[in-house]
Amino acid sequence: MSALATSHHLIFPNNPSLRTKHNNLPTFSTTIPSASSTSSYPINSSNGSLSSLAPLEAILFDIDGTLCDSDPLHYYAFRDMLQEIGFNDGSPIDEEFFINNISGKHNEELCSVLLPGWEFEKAMQFMVDKEALFRRLAAEQLEPISGLNNVCKWVEDLGFKRAAVTNAPRSNAELLISMLKLQDFFEVVVLAEECARPKPFPDPYLKALNALKVSPDHTFVFEDSVSGIKAANGAGMPAVGMATRNPEQMLLDAGASLVIKDYNDPILWKNLQEIAQQKLSL
Incomplete structure (x- = not known):
């Protein structure tokens, strides 16, 4: 196999604390370009709104690349x-x-x-x-996606149900959730290895919906990968694409309803504010 020419950049940090050895593996020394600004790209509606989900019942989160920069x-x-x-x-x-x-x-x-x-x-x-x-x-070293704590507090304050849904093995999922101090945040953690089929099939998200007893018509998903977005859409839910690492257009092409660079993105908070107003008006 020949090496592929790089056209998309994950913008991985050249962080000395990540340079380690595993048996005889070489030390990490990759030099990666510095991050460029990332804009938001709403699609599937005129303004990228999640208001059609009202009344919102639950929010589902992928783990790797969505909760943390893994x-x-x-x-x-x-x-x-x-x-x-x-x-x-x-x-x-x-x-x-x-x-x-x-x-x-x-x-x-x-x-x-x-x-x-x-x-x-x-x-x-x-x-x-x-x-x-x-x-x-x-x-x-594990870094949460910027603004994660604010979103989690918003979810808790408004009382929405929540689950983590991942293709990662149990040991990885447990470690990441623990390091992010989210053990008490998630009501349900769904592992693809315990489902008939992993993402991009909808099975893990369908299992989460069933466990939370919520409708896909009133639930949305945070995802960072093509397979995760396809799984969410296949389960009948819109996905908010997290473009921290993967190219925005790739997430849009996979079917993301809107794409954000992190949890501080103004487009996200515009949507969350609309959802909060709808909930408080009920």
């Missing part, structure tokens, strides 16, 4: 472990390859995407080892 850690772990096994003729994967082939996908799917010539059990062990490396990195 994609750089996944990228570093995959990059170094794939390089160690000679993937891509020993050249490290780049950001575009990560976005297009890895981000948002379930580990079982990644076995066939990245390691098609391996026996499934061997490929899954590679994924298990990669997740262990990711957790070590996450334990050292």
Whole structure:
């Protein structure tokens, strides 16, 4: 396989605290361009409004890349472990390859995407080892998406139901939720590994709706990946795309109802204010 030319940038930090060693893996030393400003792109309605969901009953959250800025850690772990096994003729994967082939996908799917010539059990062990490396990195440094605490407080103050819905394995989900101090925030945590099919199939989101006893007509989702947005839409819910890392147009093309750069985005708070006013007027 040949390395792909980079056209989209995840803008991963070249942070010394992320430079670590895993057995004989090389230290992290990638230099990434500085972040550029990200605007919001509403679609599917004239003003990108979520007001059609009134009365809102619940909000569902993906975890990786949506609650926390974990994609750089996944990228570093995959990059170094794939390089160690000679993937891509020993050249490290780049950001575009990560976005297009890895981000948002379930580990079982990644076995066939990245390691098609391996026996499934061997490929899954590679994924298990990669997740262990990711957790070590996450334990050292994990950043919430900017404005997350404000959104969580808003959700709690207005009494909306909430669930976390993820393709991540249980050990990852538990670690991230714990580090973000959201153990008491989520009423339900749905793991794709406990569903018949992972995202991009709607099964995990349908399970969350059933667990919360809410209607998809009165629920929306925060997601950062193409597979997650497709899963939310497949379950009958609009998705707010989080473009912290993935390209905005990619999320729009996947079906996001509006795209924000983080939880401080003015377009998001315009929508939340409308929802709050509708709730208080009931």
